[in-house]
Amino acid sequence: MRDLTNEILELIRRTSSSLPPDVEKRLRESFEKEQPGSSARGAFETILKNIEISRANSTPICQDTGTPIFYVHYPVGLSTIKLKGQIRSALAEATKRSYMRPNAVDAIYDKNTGNNLGGDDFPYVHFEEVEGDDLTIELMLKGGGCENVGRQYSLPDNSIGAGRDLAGVRKVVLDAVHKAQGQGCAPGILGVSIGGDRGSSYIKSKEVLFSEMGTRNADPKIAELEERLTSEANEMGIGPMGFGGATTILDTKIVGLSRLPASYFVSVSYMCWAYRRRKMTVKGEEVIYD
Amino acid sequence: MKQITTPITDDVIRDLKVGDAVALSGMLVTGRDAVHKWMIETFIKKTREPQGDDLQVYEELKKLLNGSVIYHCGPVVSGLDTKEYKFVAAGPTTSIREEPYQADVMKHFNLKGVIGKGGMGAKTLKGCEETPAVYFHAIGGAASYIAQTVTKVHGVFKLDFGVPEAIWVIEVKEFPVVVTMDSHGGSQHAVIEASSKKILEDLLAR
Numbered sequence: 001m002r003d004l005t006n007e008i009l010e011l012i013r014r015t016s017s018s019l020p021p022d023v024e025k026r027l028r029e030s031f032e033k034e035q036p037g038s039s040a041r042g043a044f045e046t047i048l049k050n051i052e053i054s055r056a057n058s059t060p061i062c063q064d065t066g067t068p069i070f071y072v073h074y075p076v077g078l079s080t081i082k083l084k085g086q087i088r089s090a091l092a093e094a095t096k097r098s099y100m101r102p103n104a105v106d107a108i109y110d111k112n113t114g115n116n117l118g119g120d121d122f123p124y125v126h127f128e129e130v131e132g133d134d135l136t137i138e139l140m141l142k143g144g145g146c147e148n149v150g151r152q153y154s155l156p157d158n159s160i161g162a163g164r165d166l167a168g169v170r171k172v173v174l175d176a177v178h179k180a181q182g183q184g185c186a187p188g189i190l191g192v193s194i195g196g197d198r199g200s201s202y203i204k205s206k207e208v209l210f211s212e213m214g215t216r217n218a219d220p221k222i223a224e225l226e227e228r229l230t231s232e233a234n235e236m237g238i239g240p241m242g243f244g245g246a247t248t249i250l251d252t253k254i255v256g257l258s259r260l261p262a263s264y265f266v267s268v269s270y271m272c273w274a275y276r277r278r279k280m281t282v283k284g285e286e287v288i289y290d
Numbered sequence: 291m292k293q294i295t296t297p298i299t300d301d302v303i304r305d306l307k308v309g310d311a312v313a314l315s316g317m318l319v320t321g322r323d324a325v326h327k328w329m330i331e332t333f334i335k336k337t338r339e340p341q342g343d344d345l346q347v348y349e350e351l352k353k354l355l356n357g358s359v360i361y362h363c364g365p366v367v368s369g370l371d372t373k374e375y376k377f378v379a380a381g382p383t384t385s386i387r388e389e390p391y392q393a394d395v396m397k398h399f400n401l402k403g404v405i406g407k408g409g410m411g412a413k414t415l416k417g418c419e420e421t422p423a424v425y426f427h428a429i430g431g432a433a434s435y436i437a438q439t440v441t442k443v444h445g446v447f448k449l450d451f452g453v454p455e456a457i458w459v460i461e462v463k464e465f466p467v468v469v470t471m472d473s474h475g476g477s478q479h480a481v482i483e484a485s486s487k488k489i490l491e492d493l494l495a496r
Protein backbone atom coordinates (compact mmCIF):
# COMPACT_ATOMS: atom_id res chain seq x y z
CA MET A 1 0.00 0.00 0.00
CA ARG A 2 1.18 3.47 -0.93
CA ASP A 3 2.34 5.81 1.81
CA LEU A 4 -0.01 8.82 1.86
CA THR A 5 1.49 10.70 4.79
CA ASN A 6 2.60 13.68 2.69
CA GLU A 7 -0.68 13.89 0.83
CA ILE A 8 -2.60 13.83 4.11
CA LEU A 9 -0.28 16.52 5.45
CA GLU A 10 -1.30 18.65 2.47
CA LEU A 11 -4.96 17.95 3.23
CA ILE A 12 -4.42 19.20 6.79
CA ARG A 13 -2.59 22.32 5.58
CA ARG A 14 -5.41 23.16 3.21
CA THR A 15 -8.10 22.50 5.77
CA SER A 16 -6.52 24.63 8.46
CA SER A 17 -5.51 27.58 6.29
CA SER A 18 -8.00 27.78 3.43
CA LEU A 19 -11.72 28.06 4.06
CA PRO A 20 -13.91 26.23 1.50
CA PRO A 21 -15.27 28.55 -1.25
CA ASP A 22 -18.93 27.88 -0.42
CA VAL A 23 -18.39 29.08 3.16
CA GLU A 24 -16.45 32.15 2.10
CA LYS A 25 -19.13 33.05 -0.41
CA ARG A 26 -21.85 32.87 2.24
CA LEU A 27 -19.78 35.03 4.60
CA ARG A 28 -19.33 37.67 1.88
CA GLU A 29 -23.07 37.75 1.22
CA SER A 30 -23.74 38.18 4.94
CA PHE A 31 -21.21 41.00 5.21
CA GLU A 32 -23.22 42.95 2.62
CA LYS A 33 -26.35 42.67 4.75
CA GLU A 34 -24.92 44.43 7.81
CA GLN A 35 -25.33 48.17 8.39
CA PRO A 36 -22.37 50.33 7.35
CA GLY A 37 -20.40 51.43 10.40
CA SER A 38 -21.87 48.72 12.66
CA SER A 39 -19.78 46.43 14.86
CA ALA A 40 -21.34 43.52 12.96
CA ARG A 41 -20.05 44.79 9.65
CA GLY A 42 -16.65 45.40 11.21
CA ALA A 43 -16.60 41.82 12.46
CA PHE A 44 -17.31 40.46 8.98
CA GLU A 45 -14.64 42.72 7.54
CA THR A 46 -12.05 41.31 9.94
CA ILE A 47 -13.23 37.75 9.27
CA LEU A 48 -12.90 38.18 5.50
CA LYS A 49 -9.50 39.81 5.75
CA ASN A 50 -8.38 36.97 8.01
CA ILE A 51 -9.50 34.36 5.48
CA GLU A 52 -7.32 35.98 2.83
CA ILE A 53 -4.26 36.31 5.05
CA SER A 54 -4.48 32.68 6.21
CA ARG A 55 -4.74 31.38 2.69
CA ALA A 56 -1.85 33.50 1.42
CA ASN A 57 0.48 32.52 4.27
CA SER A 58 -0.63 28.93 4.98
CA THR A 59 -1.33 29.91 8.58
CA PRO A 60 -4.26 28.60 10.60
CA ILE A 61 -7.52 30.47 10.05
CA CYS A 62 -8.09 30.07 13.77
CA GLN A 63 -5.50 29.25 16.43
CA ASP A 64 -7.94 26.72 17.83
CA THR A 65 -7.39 24.09 15.19
CA GLY A 66 -10.00 22.05 16.99
CA THR A 67 -10.70 18.35 17.09
CA PRO A 68 -9.48 16.85 13.82
CA ILE A 69 -12.33 14.68 12.56
CA PHE A 70 -11.38 12.37 9.69
CA TYR A 71 -13.92 10.43 7.65
CA VAL A 72 -12.28 7.83 5.44
CA HIS A 73 -14.09 5.91 2.72
CA TYR A 74 -11.76 3.15 1.55
CA PRO A 75 -11.92 0.45 -1.10
CA VAL A 76 -12.05 -3.20 -0.15
CA GLY A 77 -8.66 -4.55 0.87
CA LEU A 78 -6.96 -1.36 2.07
CA SER A 79 -5.40 -1.56 5.52
CA THR A 80 -7.08 0.82 7.94
CA ILE A 81 -4.35 0.17 10.49
CA LYS A 82 -1.75 1.57 8.11
CA LEU A 83 -3.97 4.45 7.04
CA LYS A 84 -4.59 5.44 10.63
CA GLY A 85 -0.85 5.40 11.26
CA GLN A 86 -0.29 7.69 8.28
CA ILE A 87 -3.02 10.07 9.42
CA ARG A 88 -1.42 10.26 12.87
CA SER A 89 2.10 10.91 11.50
CA ALA A 90 0.74 13.56 9.12
CA LEU A 91 -1.03 15.29 12.00
CA ALA A 92 2.08 15.32 14.17
CA GLU A 93 4.09 16.77 11.28
CA ALA A 94 1.40 19.38 10.55
CA THR A 95 1.61 20.41 14.20
CA LYS A 96 5.40 20.71 14.00
CA ARG A 97 4.94 22.99 10.99
CA SER A 98 2.43 25.17 12.88
CA TYR A 99 -0.47 24.33 10.56
CA MET A 100 -2.05 22.95 13.69
CA ARG A 101 -1.86 23.75 17.40
CA PRO A 102 -1.04 20.94 19.84
CA ASN A 103 -4.58 20.37 21.07
CA ALA A 104 -4.64 16.98 22.78
CA VAL A 105 -4.79 17.35 26.55
CA ASP A 106 -4.88 14.29 28.77
CA ALA A 107 -8.09 14.85 30.72
CA ILE A 108 -6.99 12.92 33.80
CA TYR A 109 -3.46 14.29 34.19
CA ASP A 110 -4.13 17.67 32.54
CA LYS A 111 -1.06 17.40 30.33
CA ASN A 112 -0.87 18.54 26.73
CA THR A 113 0.84 15.77 24.74
CA GLY A 114 2.55 18.43 22.61
CA ASN A 115 2.17 16.68 19.26
CA ASN A 116 -1.61 16.74 18.84
CA LEU A 117 -1.85 12.97 19.30
CA GLY A 118 -3.91 11.63 22.14
CA GLY A 119 -5.02 8.07 22.70
CA ASP A 120 -6.92 6.14 20.09
CA ASP A 121 -9.69 8.77 20.21
CA PHE A 122 -7.62 11.80 19.16
CA PRO A 123 -7.65 12.53 16.25
CA TYR A 124 -11.11 11.10 15.65
CA VAL A 125 -11.00 8.78 12.64
CA HIS A 126 -14.03 7.08 11.14
CA PHE A 127 -13.54 4.31 8.55
CA GLU A 128 -16.11 3.08 6.10
CA GLU A 129 -15.49 0.41 3.45
CA VAL A 130 -17.00 1.26 0.06
CA GLU A 131 -17.43 -0.24 -3.40
CA GLY A 132 -15.05 0.88 -6.15
CA ASP A 133 -11.34 1.73 -6.21
CA ASP A 134 -11.26 5.31 -4.92
CA LEU A 135 -10.13 6.31 -1.47
CA THR A 136 -11.52 9.53 -0.05
CA ILE A 137 -10.39 11.27 3.11
CA GLU A 138 -12.46 14.12 4.48
CA LEU A 139 -11.28 16.31 7.31
CA MET A 140 -13.20 18.72 9.48
CA LEU A 141 -11.65 20.83 12.25
CA LYS A 142 -14.18 21.38 15.00
CA GLY A 143 -13.21 24.19 17.35
CA GLY A 144 -13.65 24.02 21.11
CA GLY A 145 -15.54 27.28 21.61
CA CYS A 146 -18.35 26.26 19.31
CA GLU A 147 -18.29 22.67 20.57
CA ASN A 148 -18.94 24.00 24.06
CA VAL A 149 -22.21 25.62 23.00
CA GLY A 150 -23.55 22.43 21.40
CA ARG A 151 -26.56 20.99 23.20
CA GLN A 152 -28.56 17.83 23.49
CA TYR A 153 -32.23 17.78 24.42
CA SER A 154 -34.33 14.86 25.56
CA LEU A 155 -37.89 15.50 24.44
CA PRO A 156 -40.39 16.31 25.78
CA ASP A 157 -38.72 19.36 27.30
CA ASN A 158 -41.37 21.02 29.42
CA SER A 159 -39.24 24.04 30.29
CA ILE A 160 -39.87 25.39 26.77
CA GLY A 161 -42.95 23.39 25.87
CA ALA A 162 -41.19 21.20 23.32
CA GLY A 163 -43.03 17.98 22.51
CA ARG A 164 -41.94 14.91 20.56
CA ASP A 165 -42.50 16.21 17.06
CA LEU A 166 -40.96 18.60 14.54
CA ALA A 167 -42.59 21.56 16.29
CA GLY A 168 -40.72 20.51 19.42
CA VAL A 169 -37.49 20.14 17.45
CA ARG A 170 -37.90 23.70 16.17
CA LYS A 171 -38.28 25.02 19.71
CA VAL A 172 -35.20 23.36 21.14
CA VAL A 173 -33.01 24.38 18.22
CA LEU A 174 -34.04 28.02 18.63
CA ASP A 175 -33.39 27.70 22.35
CA ALA A 176 -29.89 26.36 21.62
CA VAL A 177 -29.13 29.31 19.34
CA HIS A 178 -30.29 31.75 22.01
CA LYS A 179 -28.25 30.07 24.72
CA ALA A 180 -25.16 30.11 22.49
CA GLN A 181 -25.38 33.89 21.91
CA GLY A 182 -22.06 34.86 20.28
CA GLN A 183 -20.02 32.36 22.32
CA GLY A 184 -19.59 29.84 19.51
CA CYS A 185 -18.04 32.50 17.25
CA ALA A 186 -21.23 33.35 15.44
CA PRO A 187 -22.19 33.38 12.63
CA GLY A 188 -22.50 29.63 12.94
CA ILE A 189 -23.79 26.63 11.05
CA LEU A 190 -26.15 24.22 12.81
CA GLY A 191 -25.90 20.45 12.53
CA VAL A 192 -29.06 18.95 13.99
CA SER A 193 -29.81 15.31 14.47
CA ILE A 194 -33.18 13.95 15.52
CA GLY A 195 -33.35 10.53 17.17
CA GLY A 196 -30.62 7.99 17.86
CA ASP A 197 -29.13 7.37 21.29
CA ARG A 198 -27.12 10.07 23.04
CA GLY A 199 -23.91 8.98 21.33
CA SER A 200 -25.05 8.36 17.76
CA SER A 201 -27.18 11.48 17.86
CA TYR A 202 -24.22 13.74 18.57
CA ILE A 203 -22.01 11.98 16.03
CA LYS A 204 -24.56 12.38 13.25
CA SER A 205 -25.15 16.03 14.12
CA LYS A 206 -21.49 16.56 13.19
CA GLU A 207 -21.38 14.22 10.25
CA VAL A 208 -24.11 16.23 8.54
CA LEU A 209 -21.76 19.22 8.62
CA PHE A 210 -19.57 17.56 5.98
CA SER A 211 -22.11 18.52 3.32
CA GLU A 212 -21.86 21.79 1.42
CA MET A 213 -23.47 25.05 2.43
CA GLY A 214 -27.06 25.16 1.23
CA THR A 215 -27.39 21.38 0.78
CA ARG A 216 -30.98 20.60 1.72
CA ASN A 217 -32.39 17.42 3.19
CA ALA A 218 -34.04 15.26 0.51
CA ASP A 219 -37.31 15.27 2.43
CA PRO A 220 -39.13 18.55 1.58
CA LYS A 221 -40.67 18.75 5.03
CA ILE A 222 -37.24 18.68 6.65
CA ALA A 223 -35.73 20.96 4.02
CA GLU A 224 -38.39 23.51 4.87
CA LEU A 225 -37.63 23.25 8.57
CA GLU A 226 -33.93 23.81 7.81
CA GLU A 227 -34.72 27.04 5.97
CA ARG A 228 -37.18 28.17 8.58
CA LEU A 229 -34.73 27.59 11.45
CA THR A 230 -31.99 29.60 9.75
CA SER A 231 -34.31 32.54 9.19
CA GLU A 232 -35.96 32.43 12.63
CA ALA A 233 -32.58 32.11 14.34
CA ASN A 234 -31.52 35.26 12.52
CA GLU A 235 -34.64 37.09 13.65
CA MET A 236 -33.20 37.00 17.17
CA GLY A 237 -30.62 39.55 16.06
CA ILE A 238 -27.68 38.12 18.01
CA GLY A 239 -25.33 38.82 15.12
CA PRO A 240 -21.69 37.99 14.47
CA MET A 241 -19.77 37.57 17.75
CA GLY A 242 -23.01 38.43 19.56
CA PHE A 243 -22.53 42.12 18.67
CA GLY A 244 -26.10 42.32 17.35
CA GLY A 245 -26.81 42.15 13.62
CA ALA A 246 -28.60 40.48 10.75
CA THR A 247 -26.72 37.20 10.54
CA THR A 248 -26.31 34.78 13.42
CA ILE A 249 -26.73 31.48 11.57
CA LEU A 250 -25.47 30.84 8.05
CA ASP A 251 -27.18 27.51 7.44
CA THR A 252 -28.97 24.64 9.17
CA LYS A 253 -28.63 20.94 8.30
CA ILE A 254 -30.90 18.33 9.78
CA VAL A 255 -30.62 14.56 9.77
CA GLY A 256 -33.22 12.09 11.03
CA LEU A 257 -32.21 8.81 12.70
CA SER A 258 -34.01 5.83 14.15
CA ARG A 259 -34.89 6.14 17.80
CA LEU A 260 -36.11 3.85 20.52
CA PRO A 261 -39.80 4.14 21.38
CA ALA A 262 -38.71 5.45 24.80
CA SER A 263 -36.27 8.14 23.64
CA TYR A 264 -36.45 11.27 21.52
CA PHE A 265 -33.12 13.08 21.41
CA VAL A 266 -32.33 16.23 19.51
CA SER A 267 -28.63 17.08 19.26
CA VAL A 268 -27.41 20.43 18.06
CA SER A 269 -23.80 20.80 16.99
CA TYR A 270 -22.77 24.40 16.49
CA MET A 271 -20.04 25.02 13.93
CA CYS A 272 -18.34 28.41 14.06
CA TRP A 273 -17.84 30.56 10.96
CA ALA A 274 -14.33 29.04 10.75
CA TYR A 275 -16.02 26.08 9.12
CA ARG A 276 -12.94 24.17 8.06
CA ARG A 277 -13.56 21.08 6.00
CA ARG A 278 -11.72 19.66 3.02
CA LYS A 279 -11.60 16.45 1.04
CA MET A 280 -9.00 14.47 -0.88
CA THR A 281 -9.63 11.67 -3.34
CA VAL A 282 -7.03 9.11 -4.32
CA LYS A 283 -7.70 7.69 -7.80
CA GLY A 284 -4.94 5.26 -8.66
CA GLU A 285 -1.76 7.32 -8.75
CA GLU A 286 -3.58 10.62 -8.74
CA VAL A 287 -4.50 12.63 -5.65
CA ILE A 288 -7.22 15.26 -6.09
CA TYR A 289 -8.06 17.94 -3.55
CA ASP A 290 -11.47 19.54 -3.78
CA MET B 291 -11.67 53.97 15.22
CA LYS B 292 -9.90 55.12 18.43
CA GLN B 293 -6.16 54.60 18.71
CA ILE B 294 -5.07 53.51 22.21
CA THR B 295 -1.62 52.52 23.40
CA THR B 296 -0.70 50.69 26.63
CA PRO B 297 -0.10 51.65 29.40
CA ILE B 298 -3.58 53.15 29.49
CA THR B 299 -4.74 55.85 31.93
CA ASP B 300 -7.99 55.78 33.90
CA ASP B 301 -9.24 58.82 31.97
CA VAL B 302 -8.91 57.04 28.66
CA ILE B 303 -10.81 54.08 30.09
CA ARG B 304 -13.61 56.23 31.50
CA ASP B 305 -14.01 57.76 28.05
CA LEU B 306 -14.68 54.42 26.39
CA LYS B 307 -18.27 53.33 25.80
CA VAL B 308 -19.89 50.13 24.62
CA GLY B 309 -19.69 49.93 20.84
CA ASP B 310 -16.42 51.87 20.46
CA ALA B 311 -14.05 50.37 17.91
CA VAL B 312 -10.44 50.55 19.08
CA ALA B 313 -7.06 49.89 17.50
CA LEU B 314 -4.87 48.79 20.39
CA SER B 315 -1.07 49.11 20.40
CA GLY B 316 1.73 48.51 22.89
CA MET B 317 2.79 45.76 25.29
CA LEU B 318 0.34 43.20 26.56
CA VAL B 319 0.35 39.75 28.05
CA THR B 320 -1.58 36.58 27.19
CA GLY B 321 -3.25 34.57 29.91
CA ARG B 322 -6.06 32.07 30.00
CA ASP B 323 -7.36 29.32 32.27
CA ALA B 324 -4.17 27.99 33.88
CA VAL B 325 -2.74 31.47 34.36
CA HIS B 326 -5.83 32.92 36.04
CA LYS B 327 -6.15 29.94 38.36
CA TRP B 328 -2.45 30.16 39.22
CA MET B 329 -2.63 33.93 39.90
CA ILE B 330 -5.62 33.59 42.19
CA GLU B 331 -4.36 30.59 44.14
CA THR B 332 -0.75 31.67 44.50
CA PHE B 333 -0.86 35.45 44.89
CA ILE B 334 -4.39 36.67 45.52
CA LYS B 335 -6.11 34.08 47.73
CA LYS B 336 -2.77 32.51 48.66
CA THR B 337 -4.15 29.01 49.03
CA ARG B 338 -1.10 27.55 47.35
CA GLU B 339 2.59 28.03 48.22
CA PRO B 340 4.67 29.73 45.51
CA GLN B 341 6.87 27.19 43.77
CA GLY B 342 9.81 27.26 41.37
CA ASP B 343 10.08 30.65 39.68
CA ASP B 344 6.58 31.77 40.79
CA LEU B 345 7.75 34.77 42.82
CA GLN B 346 10.13 36.04 40.14
CA VAL B 347 7.41 35.80 37.50
CA TYR B 348 5.02 37.60 39.83
CA GLU B 349 7.40 40.53 40.23
CA GLU B 350 7.77 40.81 36.45
CA LEU B 351 4.03 40.57 35.91
CA LYS B 352 3.25 43.32 38.42
CA LYS B 353 5.31 45.69 36.30
CA LEU B 354 4.02 44.46 32.96
CA LEU B 355 0.35 44.40 33.87
CA ASN B 356 0.08 47.75 35.63
CA GLY B 357 -2.03 49.83 33.22
CA SER B 358 -1.97 47.12 30.59
CA VAL B 359 -4.30 44.33 29.51
CA ILE B 360 -4.47 40.55 29.57
CA TYR B 361 -5.36 38.86 26.33
CA HIS B 362 -7.35 35.62 26.60
CA CYS B 363 -5.52 33.74 23.90
CA GLY B 364 -3.85 30.38 23.33
CA PRO B 365 -1.68 31.10 20.32
CA VAL B 366 0.06 28.96 17.73
CA VAL B 367 3.72 29.95 18.04
CA SER B 368 6.61 29.06 15.76
CA GLY B 369 10.31 29.04 16.65
CA LEU B 370 9.87 26.94 19.79
CA ASP B 371 13.19 25.09 19.17
CA THR B 372 15.26 28.21 18.48
CA LYS B 373 13.41 30.48 20.93
CA GLU B 374 12.94 32.94 18.08
CA TYR B 375 9.25 33.05 18.78
CA LYS B 376 6.75 34.26 16.28
CA PHE B 377 2.95 34.37 16.62
CA VAL B 378 1.42 32.42 13.74
CA ALA B 379 -2.22 32.38 14.80
CA ALA B 380 -3.55 34.26 17.78
CA GLY B 381 -7.29 34.84 17.97
CA PRO B 382 -9.16 35.23 21.28
CA THR B 383 -10.48 32.36 23.35
CA THR B 384 -13.80 32.28 25.25
CA SER B 385 -13.53 34.63 28.22
CA ILE B 386 -16.40 33.48 30.39
CA ARG B 387 -14.25 30.66 31.80
CA GLU B 388 -12.28 33.33 33.69
CA GLU B 389 -15.42 34.86 35.21
CA PRO B 390 -14.72 33.53 38.73
CA TYR B 391 -11.21 35.06 38.69
CA GLN B 392 -11.22 38.10 36.40
CA ALA B 393 -12.44 40.91 38.64
CA ASP B 394 -9.93 40.02 41.38
CA VAL B 395 -7.08 39.73 38.90
CA MET B 396 -8.03 43.09 37.38
CA LYS B 397 -7.96 44.87 40.71
CA HIS B 398 -4.86 43.12 42.00
CA PHE B 399 -2.71 44.02 39.01
CA ASN B 400 -4.44 47.33 38.09
CA LEU B 401 -5.38 46.02 34.66
CA LYS B 402 -7.07 48.49 32.35
CA GLY B 403 -8.81 45.80 30.41
CA VAL B 404 -9.01 42.28 29.13
CA ILE B 405 -9.31 41.14 25.54
CA GLY B 406 -11.27 38.05 24.70
CA LYS B 407 -14.40 36.82 23.04
CA GLY B 408 -17.97 36.12 24.07
CA GLY B 409 -18.05 38.71 26.86
CA MET B 410 -18.15 38.20 30.62
CA GLY B 411 -20.64 38.31 33.47
CA ALA B 412 -21.84 40.55 36.27
CA LYS B 413 -18.84 40.05 38.55
CA THR B 414 -16.40 41.19 35.87
CA LEU B 415 -18.67 44.08 34.88
CA LYS B 416 -18.56 45.29 38.48
CA GLY B 417 -14.78 44.83 38.43
CA CYS B 418 -14.67 47.04 35.32
CA GLU B 419 -16.53 49.80 37.16
CA GLU B 420 -14.35 49.63 40.25
CA THR B 421 -10.87 49.22 38.75
CA PRO B 422 -11.68 50.94 36.20
CA ALA B 423 -11.23 48.73 33.17
CA VAL B 424 -13.09 47.62 30.04
CA TYR B 425 -13.72 44.44 28.12
CA PHE B 426 -12.33 44.53 24.62
CA HIS B 427 -13.96 42.03 22.27
CA ALA B 428 -11.66 40.70 19.56
CA ILE B 429 -13.01 38.86 16.54
CA GLY B 430 -13.12 35.17 17.38
CA GLY B 431 -11.33 33.09 14.77
CA ALA B 432 -9.47 36.00 13.16
CA ALA B 433 -6.24 34.34 14.16
CA SER B 434 -3.91 34.99 11.24
CA TYR B 435 -4.96 38.60 11.01
CA ILE B 436 -4.45 39.26 14.71
CA ALA B 437 -1.10 37.42 14.64
CA GLN B 438 0.05 39.93 12.04
CA THR B 439 -0.63 42.76 14.47
CA VAL B 440 1.81 41.12 16.93
CA THR B 441 5.00 42.89 15.95
CA LYS B 442 7.24 41.32 18.57
CA VAL B 443 7.26 38.50 21.09
CA HIS B 444 9.29 39.77 24.02
CA GLY B 445 9.35 36.54 25.95
CA VAL B 446 7.38 33.86 27.68
CA PHE B 447 6.73 32.77 31.26
CA LYS B 448 5.37 29.47 32.49
CA LEU B 449 5.92 27.62 29.26
CA ASP B 450 5.44 24.45 31.34
CA PHE B 451 1.68 25.25 31.28
CA GLY B 452 1.88 24.35 27.55
CA VAL B 453 2.11 26.71 24.56
CA PRO B 454 -1.58 27.75 24.54
CA GLU B 455 -1.65 28.29 28.34
CA ALA B 456 1.70 30.03 28.82
CA ILE B 457 2.15 33.75 29.56
CA TRP B 458 3.39 35.38 26.36
CA VAL B 459 4.66 38.96 26.56
CA ILE B 460 3.90 40.61 23.24
CA GLU B 461 3.89 43.95 21.51
CA VAL B 462 1.00 44.71 19.19
CA LYS B 463 0.26 47.36 16.63
CA GLU B 464 -3.34 48.30 15.85
CA PHE B 465 -4.98 45.18 17.15
CA PRO B 466 -8.70 45.64 16.20
CA VAL B 467 -11.17 45.28 19.08
CA VAL B 468 -14.62 46.51 20.09
CA VAL B 469 -15.56 47.65 23.60
CA THR B 470 -18.49 45.46 24.66
CA MET B 471 -18.33 46.11 28.41
CA ASP B 472 -17.39 49.55 29.71
CA SER B 473 -16.51 51.06 33.09
CA HIS B 474 -19.98 52.60 33.50
CA GLY B 475 -21.91 49.36 33.84
CA GLY B 476 -22.69 49.05 30.14
CA SER B 477 -22.62 45.56 28.62
CA GLN B 478 -23.51 44.84 25.03
CA HIS B 479 -23.79 41.17 25.98
CA ALA B 480 -26.46 41.81 28.58
CA VAL B 481 -28.40 43.99 26.11
CA ILE B 482 -28.31 41.44 23.29
CA GLU B 483 -29.07 38.56 25.63
CA ALA B 484 -32.22 40.35 26.81
CA SER B 485 -33.43 41.55 23.39
CA SER B 486 -32.90 38.15 21.78
CA LYS B 487 -34.64 36.48 24.71
CA LYS B 488 -37.74 38.52 24.05
CA ILE B 489 -37.77 37.54 20.38
CA LEU B 490 -37.17 33.91 21.31
CA GLU B 491 -40.21 33.97 23.56
CA ASP B 492 -42.32 35.35 20.70
CA LEU B 493 -41.00 32.66 18.38
CA LEU B 494 -41.73 29.90 20.88
CA ALA B 495 -45.28 31.17 21.28
CA ARG B 496 -45.93 31.01 17.52
Ligand code: SF4
Binds near residue numbers: 066145383
Ligand atom coordinates in the same frame (compact mmCIF):
# COMPACT_ATOMS: atom_id res chain seq x y z
S1 SF4 C 1 -15.21 28.68 17.98
FE1 SF4 C 1 -14.20 28.44 15.99
S2 SF4 C 1 -13.57 30.47 15.34
FE2 SF4 C 1 -14.06 30.55 17.51
S3 SF4 C 1 -12.10 30.28 18.55
FE3 SF4 C 1 -13.07 28.27 18.39
S4 SF4 C 1 -12.35 27.37 16.48
FE4 SF4 C 1 -11.87 29.54 16.43
